[in-house]
Each structure stands twice: as structure tokens, then as C-alpha cells.
Amino acid sequence: MIRKETEKKISKDQAKAAALISAIICITASALAFTGHINGWLGAGIVVVAFPVFVLSLFTALRESTKDGDYPFVGY
Amino acid sequence: MMILLYIIFAVIVGLLFHGIHRKVIARIQTRPGPPIWQEFLHVMKFSFKQTWIPKTASKVLFVAIVPAVIAIWAGALYVLFTGGSLLVIFGVYLLHKITEHGLGLSSGSPYGKLGAIRSVLSAASEIPLIASIAGIYFVTGSLMISDIVAYQADHGILLITALPIALAMYVIILSKVPYSPFGIIEAKEIVSGNKTEHFGAFRAGLEVGFALKTFVLLAVFVTLFIGAMPFWMLLIASLILLLTMSFICALTPMLSPYDAVTIQIGVIIIVIIYMAFIAFAGGMP
Amino acid sequence: MYEAMTASVTASMPVSESAYGFTQTDIEGQALFSLPFGDIVNFLTPYTAVLFVFALTFTIIALISKPERQVDTVMGGDAYYTKDISRETLRFQRFMAIACGLATMGGIMAGDVFNFTLFTAFIGITNIGIVAAVKNKHILDNAFEYGLLAMIGTLPLFVGAALVLATTGTLSMWILFTPEVAVPLFAKLLLVIGVIAEGMAPVFVAKAEITRAPGAPYILMVHVSSLLIFLRVIEIVISM
Amino acid sequence: MQLIIRKVSRILQNHNNLTAVYALVVIIVAAIGLISIAAGEITFEKDQLYPKTINPDSPLNPYDRGGSPFVPADIKAQYPGNFPAIGYITGYLSPFATALIKISPYFGTTIVAHPGGILDEILYATRGLDTIVETSILFVAFTTAMFLFRRDEE
Numbered sequence: 147m148i149r150k151e152t153e154k155k156i157s158k159d160q161a162k163a164a165a166l167i168s169a170i171i172c173i174t175a176s177a178l179a180f181t182g183h184i185n186g187w188l189g190a191g192i193v194v195v196a197f198p199v200f201v202l203s204l205f206t207a208l209r210e211s212t213k214d215g216d217y218p219f220v221g222y
Numbered sequence: 223m224m225i226l227l228y229i230i231f232a233v234i235v236g237l238l239f240h241g242i243h244r245k246v247i248a249r250i251q252t253r254p255g256p257p258i259w260q261e262f263l264h265v266m267k268f269s270f271k272q273t274w275i276p277k278t279a280s281k282v283l284f285v286a287i288v289p290a291v292i293a294i295w296a297g298a299l300y301v302l303f304t305g306g307s308l309l310v311i312f313g314v315y316l317l318h319k320i321t322e323h324g325l326g327l328s329s330g331s332p333y334g335k336l337g338a339i340r341s342v343l344s345a346a347s348e349i350p351l352i353a354s355i356a357g358i359y360f361v362t363g364s365l366m367i368s369d370i371v372a373y374q375a376d377h378g379i380l381l382i383t384a385l386p387i388a389l390a391m392y393v394i395i396l397s398k399v400p401y402s403p404f405g406i407i408e409a410k411e412i413v414s415g416n417k418t419e420h421f422g423a424f425r426a427g428l429e430v431g432f433a434l435k436t437f438v439l440l441a442v443f444v445t446l447f448i449g450a451m452p453f454w455m456l457l458i459a460s461l462i463l464l465l466t467m468s469f470i471c472a473l474t475p476m477l478s479p480y481d482a483v484t485i486q487i488g489v490i491i492i493v494i495i496y497m498a499f500i501a502f503a504g505g506m507p
Numbered sequence: 508m509y510e511a512m513t514a515s516v517t518a519s520m521p522v523s524e525s526a527y528g529f530t531q532t533d534i535e536g537q538a539l540f541s542l543p544f545g546d547i548v549n550f551l552t553p554y555t556a557v558l559f560v561f562a563l564t565f566t567i568i569a570l571i572s573k574p575e576r577q578v579d580t581v582m583g584g585d586a587y588y589t590k591d592i593s594r595e596t597l598r599f600q601r602f603m604a605i606a607c608g609l610a611t612m613g614g615i616m617a618g619d620v621f622n623f624t625l626f627t628a629f630i631g632i633t634n635i636g637i638v639a640a641v642k643n644k645h646i647l648d649n650a651f652e653y654g655l656l657a658m659i660g661t662l663p664l665f666v667g668a669a670l671v672l673a674t675t676g677t678l679s680m681w682i683l684f685t686p687e688v689a690v691p692l693f694a695k696l697l698l699v700i701g702v703i704a705e706g707m708a709p710v711f712v713a714k715a716e717i718t719r720a721p722g723a724p725y726i727l728m729v730h731v732s733s734l735l736i737f738l739r740v741i742e743i744v745i746s747m
Numbered sequence: 748m749q750l751i752i753r754k755v756s757r758i759l760q761n762h763n764n765l766t767a768v769y770a771l772v773v774i775i776v777a778a779i780g781l782i783s784i785a786a787g788e789i790t791f792e793k794d795q796l797y798p799k800t801i802n803p804d805s806p807l808n809p810y811d812r813g814g815s816p817f818v819p820a821d822i823k824a825q826y827p828g829n830f831p832a833i834g835y836i837t838g839y840l841s842p843f844a845t846a847l848i849k850i851s852p853y854f855g856t857t858i859v860a861h862p863g864g865i866l867d868e869i870l871y872a873t874r875g876l877d878t879i880v881e882t883s884i885l886f887v888a889f890t891t892a893m894f895l896f897r898r899d900e901e
Contacts, residue, residue, distance in 0.1 A: 172226050176226035176227070177224075180224050189225060190225050190297070190300040191297075193296065193300075194300065197292060197296055198289030198290075198291075198296070198427070199289060201289075201292055201426075201430050202424075205268070205269035205273075205423035205426045206273060208266075208270060208423075279575050280573055281573065282568055282571055282573070283568055283572045283575075283723055283724050283727070284575075286568055286572075297557065309742060309745075310554050310557055313554060313557060313738050316737070316738055319730075319734060320727070320730050320731050320734055323718070323727055324723070327718065328575055329575060330577045330578050330723075331578055332577075332578060332579065335719065338718055339718045339719060340715075342715040342718050342730065348734075352741050355745070359745055365745070478756075480756035480757075480759060480760040481752050481753065483759065484755045484756040485752060487759075543826065544876040545829055546825040546826060547877070548826065595898075602890070603891070606883075606887055619876075621877060622880065625880040625881060626880060629880060629883060632884055633887055636890070636891040636894075639891055639894075639895060640898075652762050652765045652766065655766050656766055659766065659769065659770070659773070662773075663773060663776070672795070672797075673792065674789055674791065676792035676795045677796045678796070678825075679825050679826075691788055692788075693780040693783050693784075693788075693789060696776045697780070700769075700772055700773060703772075704769055713765050
């Protein structure tokens with residue numbers, strides 16, 4: 147596919163912030179559910195929604211570079 | 223229960239299972255095969271790569287489908303460990319089908335489209351699924367996983383007493399394992415099928431979701447048909463189940479799309495005959 | 508007298524959940540929530556709540572997502588071109604997809620067998636609407652077969668609901684789900700095959716071909732609605 | 748074995764056979780139904796929720812519901828608790844209408860002005876949501892027909 151040059155990109159900092167926030171939400175919700183402050187299913191619901199956000203934003207934050215010309219795995 | 227820890231643990235184990243699966247297949251085919259942590263490397267590799275959305279894609283759908291995959295299986299994991307309703311887990315199995323369609327359709331790529339079309343075709347596998355759920359309800363009188371586990375403690379394990387239902391469930395899970403003979407949606411002639419255009423962080427996210435899926439499906443089978451057991455036993459039993467599937471995957475060619483559907487319909491007929499038989503024989507032996 | 512009547516209307520409106528038959532079943536656990544529309548009392552259990560959230564999510568995606576542009580390669584060359592959907596078709600498909608999503612949510616929440624069959628027929632009609640907007644002979648051929656099937660399917664569907672009423676005397680799932688009421692197997696089978704025809708083809712052949720149509724978020728609603736309504740009818744049939 | 752599978756899948760993959768395959772399924776189910784009627788498993792329940800008396804002499808048969816104007820009708824309901832004034836035109840109000848009644852003394856003037864308002868009048872027959880869904884089905888079907896018709900004109 148052709149890359150759209152004018153695409154707005156999520157910066158690494160934004161991705162890092164999103165990963166951090168969703169991680170905190172996940173940990174808080176599961177801890178609260180574990181200690182019985184909120185219902186188990188409510189905690190699970192929050193984790194189920196926040197965990198995918200955490201995974202995706204973490205992986206987006208991990209990416210090597212936002213610039214072109216860096217293909218670390220081309221060739222073997 | 224620390225739901226988050228369970229999810230992370232399940233992701234790690236699921237990725238490891240995928241790696242073991244590949245290794246076993248390779249050894250059966252007398253290839254050296256990748257190391258068993260290969261799938262971790264895959265996830266890392268994909269997350270280090272550049273990520274963007276294809277210009278032709280339906281953007282919201284393209285992105286939203288990836289968290290949907292992870293979310294539904296994380297929810298299924300929670301339901302499994304709290305002994306909730308079996309119907310929810312297999313609802314999730316069918317919702318996974320929708321995400322498969324969405325993955326393929328969203329990009330506009332012809333390969334993805336072909337994968338999605340095959341995914342719609344292979345939705346016939348939900349018919350043996352429903353037959354086996356109805357069969358389990360027929361035998362145990364409940365669909366709550368905790369009740370089914372309690373039933374097995376009293377009446378012996380279902381793997382022996384209700385073998386055809388277990389067989390149907392086995393085919394269902396087999397059709398979702400990588401390299402399966404029923405895995406028509408990711409056959410090599412259509413590149414990676416519906417995953418073709420999801421690269422970079424999206425693909426890494428998908429791998430995480432699929433790892434969860436493998437873990438949940440194997441654990442569901444073990445819990446349903448063998449019963450309650452300590453956690454480490456559950457892991458070992460899942461691994462053994464996976465190894466039997468690895469043998470099948472290594473030794474069978476991929477079926478042509480419609481033949482896969484026909485075989486799955488054949489399985490449902492076996493289950494229906496079995497259920498009619500026990501209905502006429504007056505309950506369980 | 509009229510004042511007394513309106514006063515009684517306003518006073519006794521909130522009906523407590525215990526007014527209805529079941530609160531806990533062996534199949535899907537505790538009923539979470541009920542919404543009375545007269546005799547039709549809609550409800551959500553954990554199971555249907557999951558389905559409802561999923562249907563809602565995909566309806567919202569259909570609402571805000573733009574369709575993809577399907578890529579066609581030209582055989583024998585390097586060229587490829589993308590298909591665009593015209594504005595009118597897009598608006599119509601989006602309208603139908605959202606109607607389909609609403610019908611799905613209604614079907615998931617339905618607490619009454621006849622109401623459920625109505626929503627299922629609604630889904631069948633919207634599905635045909637989504638596909639009918641596409642200009643492609645192959646897809647329209649399949650949509651035609653699919654439409655025929657949906658029309659045939661309404662017969663077993665409504666006969667099933669009628670049989671449930673005739674053999675049990677009621678249509679409310681709150682009563683049908685209690686163990687005292689026995690629904691004949693025939694009525695259940697009719698409901699299931701009716702939904703199979705409305706929502707999805709027996710072996711998916713027409714539906715798989717329909718998937719070739721452009722407009723991913725809307726085509727996806729066809730699958731979302733049919734699979735969710737199938738999940739719902741399975742729950743109804745097992746519970747009855 | 749393999750040949751049988753091939754043969755079956757060749758039939759299943761042709762979309763022109765779709766209605767035939769489905770008709771076969773319907774026939775099988777109908778056969779099960781006939782057997783279960785013969786076996787006496789399907790019996791008519793005498794205690795119907797919505798009883799109906801048919802007067803064959805009435806010119807309105809079978810739609811003759813009986814009753815006389817300006818008198819509360821004799822209506823049966825599954826959940827009489829939902830119908831504080833059953834038999835009257837305002838026998839049942841939708842949840843939205845109930846909420847409006849509580850905040851406004853002028854609800855009567857808006858009774859046809861919001862979706863559900865006019866249907867509240869129909870709802871004395873206890874199954875109003877069905878009416879809404881039925882009209883929506885018709886509406887959607889007409890929309891499809893209209894769209895296709897107008898596209899042909901282009």
C-alpha cells in the first residue's frame with residue numbers, strides 16, 4: 147500500500163503517555179477488585195477495556211523510529 | 223483475583239504454546255524449526271517496526287478491530303476463571319469470527335478480502351460448536367462452568383462419558399490453531415489471509431490476542447472435559463492437548479475451503495446422532 | 508375518576524425486578540437489568556450484556572468509520588486501481604447498517620419470543636438493504652438468493668413463535684425460561700432454522716460471496732447482526 | 748470417503764442450490780414436527796394469555812374484538828403490574844413518557860408529539876413494542892425499494 151505522507155502520526159511521547167495511563171488504570175482496577183472495593187465483574191470490565199489500549203500503545207511507543215530509512219530487520 | 227496478572231500470564235503462556243506448536247510441527251517434518259520463544263521475537267520485531275494505516279483502509283475499523291480481538295479473549299479468560307457461563311465463552315468464539323472478518327475487510331487489500339471471505343465460509347464451524355454446547359447442557363443440565371466441573375467430580379470426566387461431544391469441541395479448537403488443516407483463512411496462497419495488511423504494532427497486538435485465544439480455548443477444553451485441577455496441571459494438560467493438535471497439523475495438508483466446511487458439517491451430524499441416541503436410551507449411561 | 512387514574516399511573520410506574528419470573532438460571536447466571544414495555548419486558552443477562560456491548564461497539568464503528576477503498580489488481584501488469592463508493596450509496600448503506608445495529612440490539616434485549624422474531628425479520632430486511640446498494644452482478648445474484656432465503660425463512664420463524672404461544676399459552680421469556688413450562692422441540696427447531704435463514708445461509712455460500720462487496724464497516728454489520736442473533740436464539744432455545 | 752466429501756461440498760458451494768439445501772432442512776424439521784404431532788407431544792394449551800372469542804356471524808370476523816365505546820375494555824396482560832390503568836387508552840406509558848409525566852404537567856398536550864406518544868395510545872392493547880418494530884420493518888423495506896427505484900432512474 148502507498149503511504150499517505152500527510153498522515154497525522156502519534157508521537158512516541160503520546161504513545162508512552164497512553165501506555166502509562168492505561169497501565170495505571172489496569173493495575174488500579176484489578177487491585178481494587180482484588181481487595182474487594184469494587185465488584186469483580188466491574189474490575190474485569192475495566193481491565194478488559196484498558197488492557198488492549200495498553201498493549202497497542204506500548205507497542206506503538208516501542209517502535210524504533212518515526213523517520214524513514216531505518217529498516218533494522220531487512221535482510222538477515 | 224488479580225485479573226491483570228492472569229491475562230499477562232496467559233499471553234506469555236499462549237505465545238510459548240505457539241512457539242512449541244511450531245517447533246513440534248517442524249521436528250515431525252524433520253526440519254530444525256525455530257526456537258520455542260520465536261513468537262516472543264515476532265511480537266518484539268513487529269512492535270519495533272514502523273506502523274501506519276494503509277491509505278485505502280477504513281481507518282476506524284482497521285484500528286479498532288485489534289483491541290477488540292484482545293478485549294474479547296481477555297473477557298473470556300475472566301469468565302473461565304470465575305466459573306461463569308460457558309455460553310459467554312463460546313459467544314466470544316463467534317465474536318472472534320466477526321473480528322476475523324473485520325480484519326480482512328477493513329484494509330481494502332485483495333488478500334485480506336480473500337481471507338475474510340474464507341473466514342465467512344469457515345463460520346460453518348459454529349454449527350458443531352452449538353451442537354456440542356447443547357450436548358453439554360443435555361448431559362450436565364447446566365452451562366455454568368462451575369456446575370460442569372462439579373458434575374464431573376460426581377459422575378466421572380466427560381471426556382470418557384461424552385466422547386462425541388468432546389470430539390466436536392476438539393475439531394472446533396483445532397480449526398483455530400495455527401497451521402491447522404481447517405485454517406483456510408491463512409493459507410499460503412493468500413499470503414497471510416486476513417492479517418496481511420495489519421503490520422507493525424497492529425500485528426504485534428494481534429499476536430497477543432491470538433496467544434490469549436489459544437490459551438483460553440485449550441484451557442476451556444481441559445476444564446470442560448477433564449475437570450478441575452491445580453493450575454500447573456491445567457497448563458500441562460493444555461500442553462498435551464496442543465501436542466496432539468500439533469501432530470494433526472503437521473501430518474495433514476490444508477483442506478480446500480469447502481471440504482473443510484463439509485467435514486465440520488459431518489461432525490455435527492455425528493453429534494446429533496449421538497444426542498438422539500442418548501435421548502432414546504433415556505439419559506446418560 | 509380520571510384524576511385517580513393518572514395518579515395511579517404516576518405512582519406505580521417503577522416495577523421492581525422481582526415482579527418478573529426468573530432472576531437466576533443455570534445457563535447464563537443472574538439477570539442484570541429489565542426494561543418493561545408493557546407485556547414485553549426486555550432484559551439483559553451477563554451473556555446478552557456482552558453481546559449488546561459488542562453490537563453497540565460495531566454500530567458506532569459503522570457510524571463513524573469511512574469505508575475502505577477496495578484495491579483491484581490488473582492482471583498481467585503492475586497496475587492497480589481502487590474502487591470508490593458514491594456518496595448516495597454510502598449514505599444509504601450507512602443508514603441501513605445503523606438500522607441493522609439497532610435491530611440487533613433490540614433482538615439481543617428482547618424478552619418476548621414474538622418480539623424477538625420481529626427483530627430477526629428486521630435484521631433480514633436491513634441485511635438485504637445493505638447488500639442491495641452494491642452495483643455488481645455477482646454480488647447481486649448472491650444477494651437475490653439470500654433474499655429468497657430470508658423470505659422463506661420468515662415462515663418457520665413466525666410459525667415457531669406461534670407454536671410457542673399455542674403450546675404454552677404465553678410468549679414471555681421470563682415465564683418460558685422457568686422449568687415448569689415445556690416448549691416442544693419442534694417449535695425450537697423452527698425458531699433456529701428461521702433465524703438461520705434470516706441471519707445466515709446454511710453453509711454461508713451466498714454470504715461469503717456477499718463479503719466481496721466494498722464498504723467494509725457496513726458489510727461487517729451483516730455478519731455482526733447474523734452471528735449475534737444466532738447466539739441469542741441459541742440462548743433462547745437452550746433456556747426454554 | 749474423500750469422494751463423498753468432494754461431492755457434498757460441490758453441491759454446497761453453488762449458491763443456486765442454496766434455497767434447495769435450505770428447503771431440505773425445512774422438510775426434515777417439518778417431518779420431525781409431523782412425527783411429534785402424531786406422537787402427541789404437541790398439545791394446545793387451553794389457558795391462553797391472549798384469549799380470543801370468534802363470532803362467525805360478525806362481518807368483522809376475525810378482527811371483531813368486541814366491547815363498547817367509552818367503557819374500559821376487558822384486556823388481559825401478562826404483567827398487570829405494568830398496567831395501572833389497563834383497559835384505558837393511557838393504560839400503559841413507555842418509560843420515556845413516564846419520565847415526562849413526572850417533570851411536566853402538560854404531557855397530555857404532547858401525547859402525539861414524540862415517538863412513543865402516539866404509540867402510547869395504541870399500547871392499551873399491551874404489546875406496543877411489536878407495533879413499533881412492525882412499522883420500522885415496513886419503513887426500512889420501503890426505503891430499500893425507494894433507493895433501488897431511484898437508482899434505476901439515474
